[in-house]
Amino acid sequence: MPELPDLAVVAEAFNAALAGRPIVDALAPGPLAVRGTPGELAALIGQRIRRIERTGKFIVLTLERDRVVVNPMLSGRFQLAGAGAARPARTALVLALGGRPSPPADPAPWTAGAPWLPADEASLEVRFRDPTQMGKVYLLPAGVQRAVPGFEAHERGPDADDPDLTIEVWQTRIRRHSGELKNLLRNQAFVAGIGNAYSDEILHAARLLPFRRRSSLASEEVDELYTAMRRTLTTAVEVLRERVPPTFERQVRDFFAVHGRGGLPCPRCGGRISQLSSGGFVTSFCRACQR
Ligand SMILES: [Zn+2]
Structure with missing residues (x-):
């Protein structure tokens, strides 16, 4: 089960690699893991990722307008891959991302100059997959109230x-x-x-x-x-x-x-x-x- 150290490293690395990039496609090959409508998923396209953070055992993607919250539960995992690379089984969500004009202003210091950081102009995909299919992806469009169990301030x-x-x-x-x-x-x-x-x-x-x-x-x-x-x-x-x-x-x-x-x-x-x-x-x- 991913816990604070696992998710902290993913959040810091993904924030350094992905903040500032626009979402160019959003797919849910495992739609049962996604809490949200197909319309809400499609509405992510065109928004830039502002930042990626961990809070509790959740990963939070803050976009220009909406948010996406992921609870990996027992076996959810995140993957960073080149655009078009083969997708593993049990992939629940894919966000295809375009190039960005510049990296974020405040990446975690340990990520500076890391060899795994994709080039700013590169296209890539961030994927969430879950072999036990217990993890959940919550789409939180601006103005929509959707309960995220365990995420509310009084539960955490x-x-x-x-x-x-x-x-x-x-x-x-x-x-x-x-x-x-x-x-x-x-x-x-x-x-x-x-x-x-x-x-x-x-x-x-x-x-x-x-x-x-x-x-x-x-x-x-x-x-x-x-x-x-x-x-x-x-x-x-x-x-x-x-x-x-x-x-x-x-x-x-x-x-x-x-x-x-x-x-x-x-x-x-x-x-x-x-x-x-x-x-x-x-x-x-x-x-x-x-x-
Ligand atoms: Zn002992």
């Missing part, structure tokens, strides 16, 4: 990497929740952007067990959870900036300490990593060094 807490989410704000917000820590980290109304994999990584970094209850945490543990969350996400974003481009649909997870590594030695203490599976979701942790 601050982003886990939001500078305004200071440790003081964290201490206040976390008091309202008493349940298990893994569920808490995945609760988008508490903090947005973290899912099943990174919650395991953060809890390992904080030396806290996933099934510990928040109400059992000492104040130092509340603070350590915050520090571990920030450190884990920042490190992951740095790794993915190096590893993901130019194949943006690739999900790189081989640098994880515990998640999905059941039975292997813990990189911190050498203990054997435990792994539980429930409802198709894996939880991995180290009983030896997490409390």
Whole structure:
């Protein structure tokens, strides 16, 4: 499941590569994934992309007039391809883009001069595809009210990497929740952007067990959870900036300490990593060094 680090890298890279380009065609080979009418899809043609951002576990394309919001859910992936390149199966949406007069004024610094950046005059396609077909693309034309589940302001807490989410704000917000820590980290109304994999990584970094209850945490543990969350996400974003481009649909997870590594030695203490599976979701942790 794409989470904050995966989507942050896609958003930063796509913003650098695509902002300023006009949409010259808009197709929905997988129309069931698209929430919007064929007329609304066709009305995207001719609009320029102003910017591409991540918020929570959503990618938001702001166009000159309308917006497009994508929720990749479990397996949605984004692809950048040359115009006319073969499309993979289960492609839900294709936006064909033309050349642009100049790159955006404020691209993410790490993208400057990157070899995968297409030439400004190049024509290309951005595609969204989803093997499990659970992801959704929401067309949000100006003036049209369309519900995007999980995206509304009251459903979404601050982003886990939001500078305004200071440790003081964290201490206040976390008091309202008493349940298990893994569920808490995945609760988008508490903090947005973290899912099943990174919650395991953060809890390992904080030396806290996933099934510990928040109400059992000492104040130092509340603070350590915050520090571990920030450190884990920042490190992951740095790794993915190096590893993901130019194949943006690739999900790189081989640098994880515990998640999905059941039975292997813990990189911190050498203990054997435990792994539980429930409802198709894996939880991995180290009983030896997490409390
Ligand atoms: Zn350990």
